[in-house]
Amino acid sequence: MTQVKVGVMGVGNMGRSHASKLYNGEVKGAKLTAVCDLMKEKLKWVEENLGSDVQLFQDEDQFFKKAEVDALIIATPHYHHPKCAMKAFQQKLHVLLEKPAGVYTKNVREMNQMAEQSGLVFSMMYNQRTNPLFQKVRNLIQSGELGEIKRTNWIITDWYRSQSYYDSSEWRATWKGEGGGVLLNQSPHQLDLWQWTTGLMPKKVRGYMNYGKYHDIEVEDDVTAYVEYENGATGVFITSTGEAPGTNRYEIVGDRGKIVVENNKLMFHRLTQSEREFNATDQTGFGRPECWEIEVPIKGEATEHVGIMQNWVDAIRTGEELLAPGEEGIKGLEISNAIYLSSWLDETVELPINEDLFFEKLTERIAQSQQKKSAVNQSLDISQSF
Amino acid sequence: MTQVKVGVMGVGNMGRSHASKLYNGEVKGAKLTAVCDLMKEKLKWVEENLGSDVQLFQDEDQFFKKAEVDALIIATPHYHHPKCAMKAFQQKLHVLLEKPAGVYTKNVREMNQMAEQSGLVFSMMYNQRTNPLFQKVRNLIQSGELGEIKRTNWIITDWYRSQSYYDSSEWRATWKGEGGGVLLNQSPHQLDLWQWTTGLMPKKVRGYMNYGKYHDIEVEDDVTAYVEYENGATGVFITSTGEAPGTNRYEIVGDRGKIVVENNKLMFHRLTQSEREFNATDQTGFGRPECWEIEVPIKGEATEHVGIMQNWVDAIRTGEELLAPGEEGIKGLEISNAIYLSSWLDETVELPINEDLFFEKLTERIAQSQQKKSAVNQSLDISQSF
Numbered sequence: 147m148t149q150v151k152v153g154v155m156g157v158g159n160m161g162r163s164h165a166s167k168l169y170n171g172e173v174k175g176a177k178l179t180a181v182c183d184l185m186k187e188k189l190k191w192v193e194e195n196l197g198s199d200v201q202l203f204q205d206e207d208q209f210f211k212k213a214e215v216d217a218l219i220i221a222t223p224h225y226h227h228p229k230c231a232m233k234a235f236q237q238k239l240h241v242l243l244e245k246p247a248g249v250y251t252k253n254v255r256e257m258n259q260m261a262e263q264s265g266l267v268f269s270m271m272y273n274q275r276t277n278p279l280f281q282k283v284r285n286l287i288q289s290g291e292l293g294e295i296k297r298t299n300w301i302i303t304d305w306y307r308s309q310s311y312y313d314s315s316e317w318r319a320t321w322k323g324e325g326g327g328v329l330l331n332q333s334p335h336q337l338d339l340w341q342w343t344t345g346l347m348p349k350k351v352r353g354y355m356n357y358g359k360y361h362d363i364e365v366e367d368d369v370t371a372y373v374e375y376e377n378g379a380t381g382v383f384i385t386s387t388g389e390a391p392g393t394n395r396y397e398i399v400g401d402r403g404k405i406v407v408e409n410n411k412l413m414f415h416r417l418t419q420s421e422r423e424f425n426a427t428d429q430t431g432f433g434r435p436e437c438w439e440i441e442v443p444i445k446g447e448a449t450e451h452v453g454i455m456q457n458w459v460d461a462i463r464t465g466e467e468l469l470a471p472g473e474e475g476i477k478g479l480e481i482s483n484a485i486y487l488s489s490w491l492d493e494t495v496e497l498p499i500n501e502d503l504f505f506e507k508l509t510e511r512i513a514q515s516q517q518k519k520s521a522v523n524q525s526l527d528i529s530q531s532f
Numbered sequence: 533m534t535q536v537k538v539g540v541m542g543v544g545n546m547g548r549s550h551a552s553k554l555y556n557g558e559v560k561g562a563k564l565t566a567v568c569d570l571m572k573e574k575l576k577w578v579e580e581n582l583g584s585d586v587q588l589f590q591d592e593d594q595f596f597k598k599a600e601v602d603a604l605i606i607a608t609p610h611y612h613h614p615k616c617a618m619k620a621f622q623q624k625l626h627v628l629l630e631k632p633a634g635v636y637t638k639n640v641r642e643m644n645q646m647a648e649q650s651g652l653v654f655s656m657m658y659n660q661r662t663n664p665l666f667q668k669v670r671n672l673i674q675s676g677e678l679g680e681i682k683r684t685n686w687i688i689t690d691w692y693r694s695q696s697y698y699d700s701s702e703w704r705a706t707w708k709g710e711g712g713g714v715l716l717n718q719s720p721h722q723l724d725l726w727q728w729t730t731g732l733m734p735k736k737v738r739g740y741m742n743y744g745k746y747h748d749i750e751v752e753d754d755v756t757a758y759v760e761y762e763n764g765a766t767g768v769f770i771t772s773t774g775e776a777p778g779t780n781r782y783e784i785v786g787d788r789g790k791i792v793v794e795n796n797k798l799m800f801h802r803l804t805q806s807e808r809e810f811n812a813t814d815q816t817g818f819g820r821p822e823c824w825e826i827e828v829p830i831k832g833e834a835t836e837h838v839g840i841m842q843n844w845v846d847a848i849r850t851g852e853e854l855l856a857p858g859e860e861g862i863k864g865l866e867i868s869n870a871i872y873l874s875s876w877l878d879e880t881v882e883l884p885i886n887e888d889l890f891f892e893k894l895t896e897r898i899a900q901s902q903q904k905k906s907a908v909n910q911s912l913d914i915s916q917s918f
Contacts, residue, residue, distance in 0.1 A: 311818060354760075360811065372738075372740060382770065384685070388811075390807045390823065397779065404777060424694060425774075426695060429696045435776050
């Protein structure tokens with residue numbers, strides 16, 4: 147196909163941004179043809195700013211019946227993601243899904259199965275995978291340069307939000323409306339990069355969460371997770387929206403040195419030999435293997451959302467390989483679900499987690515959820531996505 | 533008294549260093565008068581290098597009967613510390629004790645009670661307390677400059693040791709000979725500084741330990757601990773002897789900013805207002821409080837072991853306040869014991885811990901301990917201290 151006709155479901159902050167980029171021709175081989183949103187004023191904004199050629203729908207079912215689209219970008223609230231993607235696959239639409247893949251792996255797994263059967267192009271909006279710095283980290287690990295991993299440690303606490311952020315929408319930071327807090331909303335990129343760069347999923351997870359510690363919210367705003375990997379490596383993941391200024395420091399220790407990512411710099415403390423080998427042969431007791439401090443040069447810029455959209459469109463048109471296959475969205479989400487479940491059960495959980503149990507415990511929280519202003523029909527509330 | 537007559541119990545690496553400094557007159561108002569060590573060759577070294585005036589004892593009881601000393605520096609293996617200090621108090625000797633205070637808090641508490649009743653000057657060799665950098669960190673916290681603490685995070689993994697270190701002595705890294713690994717031997721300074729700088733002891737502790745992960749030893753060489761404080765703050769302490777190059781990064785987040793100590797630099801990311809106040813008043817959602825990045829100048833040098841010895845001697849002579857009162861040695865040790873106990877029980881423990889249970893569990897490990905070469909009478913093995 148010459149031009150991929152793209153629809154956008156949900157034109158809140160993110161959806162509007164994606165639609166504008168498509169309309170402005172920033173994605174080659176793609177064209178914005180339709181938009182759907184529950185709120186009239188959002189559609190009006192599209193009409194006034196993105197041209198009268200774009201079909202506008204206020205009703206999702208009408209959109210799926212009548213929109214002239216080959217592909218769909220979904221930028222609705224979290225709970226809506228898998229449901230909407232599955233409807234799109236039924237309509238034979240290619241899908242680009244905003245993060246997180248969903249709120250619970252149980253229905254994300256269904257979505258993935260349907261995606262696989264469909265043969266359609268399914269991608270996740272993991273725009274941080276376009277960052278050449280994290281691509282380089284992944285390369286250093288996957289190529290064996292860092293050696294076998296011993297420990298990972300990500301302190302990602304620079305997600306500061308004040309109370310006014312949480313007060314801006316009734317669905318935000320509620321179990322019913324959003325399904326989680328800092329771990330589900332702010333941290334999916336890091337949870338994905340954590341597993342994507344290392345190529346490792348944790349085997350055991352122990353999560354410690356504080357709910358509404360720094361804000362008047364019912365979900366978590368402070369998380370510490372300890373993990374163990376199959377090979378014996380350990381890891382820590384710390385995130386919060388209540389610390390100022392926060393930290394974003396990712397450290398990965400391997401047999402051949404240490405990688406530290408902080409302040410947009412990639413430092414590689416590279417040993418000139420394997421530590422395990424040094425350990426076995428050194429006779430000095432206090433000796434240390436020779437180490438080179440290298441600031442690894444980073445070439446290119448992160449192409450961010452446009453880069454992911456372009457990659458997805460190219461995959462549709464020419465079969466290019468996806469940088470962020472949609473099916474991989476479940477990985478970061480499974481780590482996330484495991485941290486919640488561990489906190490709720492107050493015990494260590496093993497992966498794969500008991501998905502039914504997670505869903506049951508989440509459902510209990512949804513049932514007791516106190517939305518802040520008025521009840522809304524969440525499945526249709528696709529207007530305030532972010 | 534004009535000159536404090538000081539004895540040294542155990543002239544392994546550390547004891548020999550302390551004795552030499554005393555002999556060389558590096559500590560004003562003090563004089564080395566006697567030394568005790570189980571090993572003849574160590575005494576011979578003292579005789580040849582530190583003068584013939586120094587009384588030499590190979591037997592501890594003889595030392596306590598006959599040595600002409602007012603005060604004693606104890607630099608023997610860990611298990612011996614409280615026993616030896618208590619004997620010294622009975623003989624009315626002031627005591628300066630090498631770290632750790634002991635292996636288990638149960639008998640360290642007895643030692644502290646005896647010290648208090650004695651009225652003698654009792655100090656711990658916490659030489660890192662003489663570091664003006666950590667004094668400044670403590671000052672920034674204790675003066676309220678950092679505000680109420682939210683989180684502490686110490687990654688102290690630069691204790692690299694190769695197998696040859698552990699093979700150098702039969703008592704090393706055994707439950708029977710040493711009573712622990714990296715947490716008990718290498719990390720006591722950081723465990724002390726962690727509580728001393730913040731003025732906070734954890735309330736709950738969850739320890740994850742790996743025993744003999746990187747070395748052929750029976751004790752731990754890899755530790756991750758998660759803690760919670762009374763005020764709701766959380767913390768993480770990570771240490772290992774198996775990572776090269778390691779990290780030494782201490783981060784403390786408070787209501788008014790963040791302190792980061794790394795590479796001998798003290799960075800204070802100082803907010804111009806309280807974060808709690810900003811949180812309540814900001815209306816922008818994504819706003820962040822103004823923050824100044826300050827590299828805090830550090831005046832003076834760490835006086836290290838000589839500084840602690842001088843402070844202790846001055847306290848004996850003129851009543852000067854101690855920088856590291858002996859009774860405070862139990863604090864870092866209690867955190868240490870809690871981390872072990874949590875790992876052994878595989879559950880979170882609360883402080884104060886059950887000291888009898890800890891001792892019982894330690895005793896089980898001592899009973900099964902496999903010393904590497906030959907059995908030694910540990911209570912007399914004061915020769916290889918470090």
